[in-house]
Amino acid sequence: MSVGTTDSGRRRVHSGFFRFMWDSLGRATDGSIYFYAWMFALSALALVGAGAWASQVANGMGVTGMSDHVSWGLYIANFTFIVGLAAGAVMMVIPAYLYHDEEMHDVVLIGEMLAIASVIMCLLFVVADLGRPDRFWHLIPGPGRFNWPISMLAWDVIVLNGYLILNLQVVTYLIYKRYRGERPRRRWYLPFVFISIVWAISIHTVTAFLYSGLGGRPFWNTAILAPRFIASAFVTGPAFIIITLQIIERLVPVWKAHGPIETLTKIMRVTILLNLFLVVAEAFTQFYTGGHHDDAAQYLYFGTHGHSALVPWIWTALVLNVSAAAILLIARKDSTYKWLNIACVLAFVGVWIEKGMGLIIPGFIPSTMHEIIEYIPTATEWKITVGVWAFGLLLYTVMVKVAAGVFTGEMADRRRRVATGEATATGQVEAPEPSV
Amino acid sequence: MSDTTPEEHGRGAVTRRTAVKAGTALLGAGAFARAMAPLTSFTKDITIDEFLQKHYLELDDAHLQKVLRRLEKETKDEYGADVQISDVRPTPGVQFGYALNLSVCTGCRRCADACHHENNHDRRTNNSYIRVFELSNGSLDFSEGSVDYDHTVPQPGKFYMPVQCHQCDEPPCVDVCPVQATWKEADGIVVVDYNWCIGCRYCEAACPYHARRFNWTKPEIPAEEINTEQSYLSNRIRPQGVVEKCTFCLHRTRKGRLPACLEACPTGARVFGNLLDPNSEIRRVLETKRVYVLKEELGLKPRFFYFFDE
Structure with missing residues (x-):
């Protein structure tokens, strides 16, 4: 690890990166008692999920509540929702560029880290849903046989992995450069940021096409599915980031969250109403048309033939979403963000139901042959779901902690050159020098 | 200090x-x-050869023979039965079609039962590729029908409609598969490579006829009940975690025999044959009878037809 000044520049970069990873590891495992408690709890939950998954693979997916009638359940519901979170985390910065809101630029980094954690969760949920995870390599172009461009799932594999790589590049580059005390070069991150923003729209659109392209499933076979997905992603992304920014501001006082939070709240105020409008437009078409086209909506909202497992879910979602929208509209003088935070949590959970269980399960009930077989997730499915979420939060915590350390200067390369004219994430705002 | x-x-x-x-x-x-730790009990059953096995369409003859012998040995080891697993290819000039006479079907479900045994289905779930719907005269509304009726048949005022894979000419299940584990063969039969399927079940979501099944657990069949005449793409015992479907009994029909469901039908409701043979009975039915295609509006061009007597 000792690198003399005579080493080539290339070599220096590599060992510098090694030091960065080593320091990141140190930073990720150091903290207050609350930090340890948080990380320990997340690790424990992730381990419970891993154990449940291992026994699901060994014993077969009969341990889930799924059946040939409802062949996708909680995993794909969470997958769908989290694709939205991954997309929303980056799409929400579009207004920043449209309206030259410079304070928002630093939020790009926070959003892209959320995108990384979210895409990894998505991939884990897909793996959890596979009957034969040992054959995942069949999906790799080259050794496998990739059904591209016909299969929408093949498209989804491409866009999700591409999105992961894009965001990893931007986040790692910006934080590493900052760690080294060097000014990031715009051409190494700015094009990727813009591609990532457009790409974010694609991941949720492709995921919507996965369902809306199936002619045998009227509940999904609707042209506004992709717009609905984008609208709700514009709710969950900002909701998550608003809360994250406050936590970061509390832990790392040099980061000013007020401006970005105001902007994100303005975005949410519009998108939450847009999302509700699209829900109503869909429901109107289903119910007013009637016939068997509305069977799934009937089952979802009111129950059919004595089967009503989803009714409490969807009404909970509606109440949460409407309440969140009302709070955002009414509580405008909310300097402590108390009401804003409540609205964010309500909207986040509301969309999790509406774009999760409320969207996937009615696609299967009634079945294509009009049978009504219900679906209730089993304990195994809940354990794996909680485990994946815990792992995702763990990753996100580590990323935010390392980034915060680097940006406050607490974590800096011991061998860094004397920095002149330091730049922040996107080169917009000057951050203070390391305090100690 | x-x-x-x-x-x-x-x-x-x-x-x-x-x-x-x-x-x-x-x-x-x-x-x-x-x-x-539970993963070890799963992986110990997977040999390196099985893990690295290529797609069926990429296997040369020598490789395929090795795979077939390996699968026979696995069946012997895991189920205790001596089976012969062959690979039967489509015959040029043959396009299979199937028709079912709704006027005479009595809903006895012997077709479903024959399928259950012929195709080595899981005994515990009593699985079959055929499900028979009981519908009321005057309506083809499946939401008012019943697939799990439990009484003597035929009931007055009812008619019966067996539904199985329609072997669509434009199969949505094939389009959606991310790894090409399912495809349409030259004679029109849609098959699955059970050793290539990753078990994502997108095909189950795409099929409008509920024709596909997933192996939620490892199939259970007593050794003495196993149909030992098997083929790679059809009725060999499927592994856990993969999708399966009706293959028009290709291990029989490609050798000139009839599907098991047709042989079991006591009413003669089922007509199977080569659509390209102008003298075949299936052609006579399609040309002279009033024919109904289920969900024809979806445009999937099924090879399964329902017809009525005059």
């Missing part, structure tokens, strides 16, 4: 902290290994 400099003291603290971290990491790794 007087004989340690502050610097050494600091280094000692770091070492202690690092040791605690390393210990915790070790504990974590141990817990992870423990959590993943």
Whole structure:
């Protein structure tokens, strides 16, 4: 690890990166008692999920509540929702560029880290849903046989992995450069940021096409599915980031969250109403048309033939979403963000139901042959779901902690050159020098 | 502490902290290994050959023979039965079609039962590729029908509609598969490579006829009940975690025999044959009878037809 000044520049970069990873590891495992408690709890939950998954693979997916009638359940519901979170985390910065809101630029980094954690969760949920995870390599172009461009799932594999790589590049580059005390070069991150923003729209659109392209499933076979997905992603992304920014501001006082939070709240105020409008437009078409086209909506909202497992879910979602929208509209003088935070949590959970269980399960009930077989997730499915979420939060915590350390200067390369004219994430705002 | 400099003291603290971290990491790794332990019981059944096996369409003759022998041995080891697994290819100039006479079907479900045994289905779930719907005269509304009726048949005022894979000419299940584990053969039969399927079940979501089944658990069949005449793409015992479907009994029909469901039908409701043969009975039915295609509006061009007597 000792690198003399005579080493080539290339070599220096590599060992510098090694030091960065080593320091990141140190930073990720150091903290207050609350930090340890948080990380320990997340690790424990992730381990419970891993154990449940291992026994699901060994014993077969009969341990889930799924059946040939409802062949996708909680995993794909969470997958769908989290694709939205991954997309929303980056799409929400579009207004920043449209309206030259410079304070928002630093939020790009926070959003892209959320995108990384979210895409990894998505991939884990897909793996959890596979009957034969040992054959995942069949999906790799080259050794496998990739059904591209016909299969929408093949498209989804491409866009999700591409999105992961894009965001990893931007986040790692910006934080590493900052760690080294060097000014990031715009051409190494700015094009990727813009591609990532457009790409974010694609991941949720492709995921919507996965369902809306199936002619045998009227509940999904609707042209506004992709717009609905984008609208709700514009709710969950900002909701998550608003809360994250406050936590970061509390832990790392040099980061000013007020401006970005105001902007994100303005975005949410519009998108939450847009999302509700699209829900109503869909429901109107289903119910007013009637016939068997509305069977799934009937089952979802009111129950059919004595089967009503989803009714409490969807009404909970509606109440949460409407309440969140009302709070955002009414509580405008909310300097402590108390009401804003409540609205964010309500909207986040509301969309999790509406774009999760409320969207996937009615696609299967009634079945294509009009049978009504219900679906209730089993304990195994809940354990794996909680485990994946815990792992995702763990990753996100580590990323935010390392980034915060680097940006406050607490974590800096011991061998860094004397920095002149330091730049922040996107080169917009000057951050203070390391305090100690 | 007087004989340690502050610097050494600091280094000692770091070492202690690092040791605690390393210990915790070790504990974590141990817990992870423990959590993943059930995987070993799954992987011990998967040989390297099976793991690395290529797609059916990429196997040359020698490889395919090795695979077939390996599968026979696995069946012997796991189920205790001596089976012969062959690979029967489509015959040029043959396009299979199937028709079913709704005027005479009585809903006895012998077709479904014959399928259950012919195709080595899981005994516990009583699985079959055929499901028979009981509908009321005057309506083809499946939401008012019943697939799990439990009474003598035929009931007055009812008629019966067996539904199985329609072997669509434009199969949506094939389009959606991300790994090309399912495809349409030259004679029109849609098949699955059970050793290539990753078990994502997108095809189940795409099929409008509920024709596909997933092996939620490892199929259970007593050795003495196993149909030993098997083929790679059809009725060999499927592995856990993959999708399966009706293949028009290709291990029989490609050798000139009839599907098991047709042979079992006591009413003669089922007509099977080569659509390209102008003298075949299936052609006579399609040309002279009133024919109904289920969900024809979806445009999938099924090879399964329903017809009525005059």
